[in-house]
Amino acid sequence: xxxxxxxxxxxxxxxxxxxxxxxxxxxxxxxxxxxxxxxxxxxxxxxxxxxxxxxxxxxxxxxxxxxxxxxxxxxxxxxxxxxxxxxxxxxxxxxxxxxxxxxxxxxxxxxxxxxxxxxxxxxxxxxxxxxxxxxxxxxxxxxxxxxxxxxxxxxxxxxxxxxxxxxxxxxxxxxxxxxxxxxxxxxxxxxxxxxxxxxxxxxxxxxxxxxxxxxxxxxxxxxxxxxxxxxxxxxxxxxxxxxxxxxxxxxxxxxxxxxxxxxxxxxxxxxxxxxxxxxxxxxxxxxxxxxxxxxxxxxxxxxxxxxxxxxxxxxxxxxxxxxxxxxxxxxxxxxxxxxxxxxxxxxxxxxxxxxxxxxxxxxxxxxxxxxxxxxxxxxxxxxxxxxxxxxxxxxxxxxxxxxxxxxxxxxxxxxxxxxxxxxxxxxxxxxxxxxxxxxxxxxxxxxxxxxxxxxxxxxxxxxxxxxxxxxxxxxxxxxxxxxxxxxxxxxxxxxxxxxxxxxxxxxxxxxxxxxxxxxxxxx
Amino acid sequence: xxxxxxxxxxxxxxxxxxxxxxxxxxxxxxxxxxxxxxxxxxxxxxxxxxxxxxxxxxxxxxxxxxxxxxxxxxxxxxxxxxxxxxxxxxxxxxxxxxxxxxxxxxxxxxxxxxxxxxxxxxxxxxxxxxxxxxxxxxxxxxxxxxxxxxxxxxxxxxxxxxxxxxxxxxxxxxxxxxxxxxxxxxxxxxxxxxxxxxxxxxxxxxxxxxxxxxxxxxxxxxxxxxxxxxxxxxxxxxxxxxxxxxxxxxxxxxxxxxxx
Numbered sequence: 140x141x142x143x144x145x146x147x148x149x150x151x152x153x154x155x156x157x158x159x160x161x162x163x164x165x166x167x168x169x170x171x172x173x174x175x176x177x178x179x180x181x182x183x184x185x186x187x188x189x190x191x192x193x194x195x196x197x198x199x200x201x202x203x204x205x206x207x208x209x210x211x212x213x214x215x216x217x218x219x220x221x222x223x224x225x226x227x228x229x230x231x232x233x234x235x236x237x238x239x240x241x242x243x244x245x246x247x248x249x250x251x252x253x254x255x256x257x258x259x260x261x262x263x264x265x266x267x268x269x270x271x272x273x274x275x276x277x278x279x280x281x282x283x284x285x286x287x288x289x290x291x292x293x294x295x296x297x298x299x300x301x302x303x304x305x306x307x308x309x310x311x312x313x314x315x316x317x318x319x320x321x322x323x324x325x326x327x328x329x330x331x332x333x334x335x336x337x338x339x340x341x342x343x344x345x346x347x348x349x350x351x352x353x354x355x356x357x358x359x360x361x362x363x364x365x366x367x368x369x370x371x372x373x374x375x376x377x378x379x380x381x382x383x384x385x386x387x388x389x390x391x392x393x394x395x396x397x398x399x400x401x402x403x404x405x406x407x408x409x410x411x412x413x414x415x416x417x418x419x420x421x422x423x424x425x426x427x428x429x430x431x432x433x434x435x436x437x438x439x440x441x442x443x444x445x446x447x448x449x450x451x452x453x454x455x456x457x458x459x460x461x462x463x464x465x466x467x468x469x470x471x472x473x474x475x476x477x478x479x480x481x482x483x484x485x486x487x488x489x490x491x492x493x494x495x496x497x498x499x500x501x502x503x504x505x506x507x508x509x510x511x512x513x514x515x516x517x518x519x520x521x522x523x524x525x526x527x528x529x530x531x532x533x534x535x536x537x538x539x540x541x542x543x544x545x546x547x548x549x550x551x552x553x554x555x556x557x558x559x560x561x562x563x564x565x566x567x568x569x570x571x572x573x574x575x576x577x578x579x580x581x582x583x584x585x586x587x588x589x590x591x592x593x594x595x596x597x598x599x600x601x602x603x604x605x606x607x608x609x610x611x612x613x614x615x616x617x618x619x620x621x622x623x624x625x626x627x628x629x630x631x632x633x634x635x636x637x638x639x640x641x642x643x644x645x646x647x648x649x650x651x652x653x654x655x656x657x658x659x660x661x662x
Numbered sequence: 663x664x665x666x667x668x669x670x671x672x673x674x675x676x677x678x679x680x681x682x683x684x685x686x687x688x689x690x691x692x693x694x695x696x697x698x699x700x701x702x703x704x705x706x707x708x709x710x711x712x713x714x715x716x717x718x719x720x721x722x723x724x725x726x727x728x729x730x731x732x733x734x735x736x737x738x739x740x741x742x743x744x745x746x747x748x749x750x751x752x753x754x755x756x757x758x759x760x761x762x763x764x765x766x767x768x769x770x771x772x773x774x775x776x777x778x779x780x781x782x783x784x785x786x787x788x789x790x791x792x793x794x795x796x797x798x799x800x801x802x803x804x805x806x807x808x809x810x811x812x813x814x815x816x817x818x819x820x821x822x823x824x825x826x827x828x829x830x831x832x833x834x835x836x837x838x839x840x841x842x843x844x845x846x847x848x849x850x851x852x853x854x855x856x857x858x859x860x861x862x863x864x865x866x867x868x869x870x871x872x873x874x875x876x877x878x879x880x881x882x883x884x885x886x887x888x889x890x891x892x893x894x895x896x897x898x899x900x901x902x903x904x905x906x907x908x909x910x911x912x913x914x915x916x917x918x919x920x921x922x
Contacts, residue, residue, distance in 0.1 A: 148784075156794045157801075167762060186905045189896065195801040206764040210771070215787030218773030218780070230777050232681045236728050237735065238775065242766065244746040245739035252752045253743065260741030267722065274720045286813030297851055304855055313859075331824070333858035374708040405668075405706065407715040422777060425681075429769070430780045430788055431810050472847035474814040475755060484735075492731050494724020497679050504684045506705045511693040532697075532705045560783040589683030590693060622786045639793075639807050640800030 277409025291436025372533030401535030820852025
């Protein structure tokens, strides 16, 4: 066993920013407009009917106080600066070289409506990245407008609508078929796009049967949406038959490549028969999503579907790059403009730094490391692998269960996640809904973490399993070494006990007769 | 580890990659030995041999050193003309702002700027920062409930329209004719094509040609009990201030009585 980290998070114990400062203090001053501008605007540029009467109740603090407060908040954030094997999200090194490059005025201070001749640098990057993804997938065209993986799935549903409408069959092709192992955003986006969703259940092998798919698809099927391997780490070996069955009824086939890390350079969506696919640049391609984004879902498809994609598309003619907005069959915009371009630049930089050789090595490492992790986790009593009947080695992640340990000790996956933070280890990912195994957790090693990091992570899991048996209250009451104590989920059922803003917090506190003092912590 | 298995057609790198600890010599082999696998190919045993790609990867040359990568990034980006060197009045939803220096410092903090989503147990600071963001927007907007941002302005409108349609069981929305065409296209995407069961009809409200404001008589003519929501902006797309906001609100409010 490696030495377990003696860790304690920073705890600054200071008020929320809304309760800081002093009347009249300022963190930023703004220059007055020039006299010519003042004269042209007149004394009341905003009509009286629209002028705000009250002043917003914002914190009045100095520039230094703002800097110090938010630095304190960053210090109270682990943010994978321990070890994070957060499955399904694929933790990567997020290069500062590419981060800082995107802050340069040559990218941060450009406008998407500049003439393309003045944007040849960024357009060349977007175009080259398009060709990189074409090679990785076999598709003919990519677009980067989608703001995340789910938005790329939504792009697929919009493309499918335009494709079927162009054939006069939108009224007939009303169904989307997927499986419960797909990310919940796949059925959700299809439903939001107006399709009826058919969700196939899993069978003994860990994936739905080919017969179930054949029974579900028909001349009403607009498209099928699949991910493979799934979050259990199981690869559906019948995927080519699935695609054939869907194509036999004329349906479009979409490959959700969320779990691409273990098959990068190994599989081609096009060669497997798919019409379209998507990659998550904020995950597989090393761009940081910084919690909630900005992110990018790169959507790619065959030349047959390309006319229906959202515009603009970046084109190249004789080494001159341009934006093609004139696409009469396009499904329309998924978002405004070109997408989160700095993230595309970082993803391009990741792909260039890795190269074909590095990408192949990364998928090798991802799958070997996960199997090493499986091997060691299997030696900890109380842990169980999902789909124990499947004896084959898993892909880049594995869904595990704490079911036996939970039955023995009452300590489950939420308690483990709480306690991991005490060791400076980022809490694990449990599972998307529905929970197919009891007390699930889903580790993914990827290519970033060293074998020593992986060993330390497993040693912490083994230590908490030991604590669950010997000192269960220590685990049940965790975290102990973090800036706040355990978050009790039950309060979220009672709107009187939570608030999404400071003003709502003050109102609810006053309503409860508890006074509206500046309490600490986020309510 | 030489093998003809399709997962292993690529040559093995001669040097470790700075972003992959386990690319150092011998590490992969050590893990394979511990799990009792004879080769890397063996861990890919779930994938049928016929599924492995046949077309070789065709990517531009690797830039594994930071020096090469930075040179390529900077060389390319310098081909852009930027709005720091040139005066720009382009707008249409993308405006130049002064960004305080400490903002760059804070958003660049690596604890914040990684792949991590941010578990509440370990990332309290991130969660507090988000909550403070919501609180400050709540103060600016005088609203009690503020969420974290969705994908974009147009996407936020799309979500709001679909929510309004569900709340009212109505399938029509009124939108200014003088709208950003990009945003309008996003709205139409969210509203679904006509003929689908969940489609919401997008009806454009004319602008007063002299002021650019909403034509209130056209608004009232189109505002019926089948309308789920009225959307307008302030300032409007062409930079005018919609002074009749209260009148628009009152006109829409009359339809609320129809609701149960």
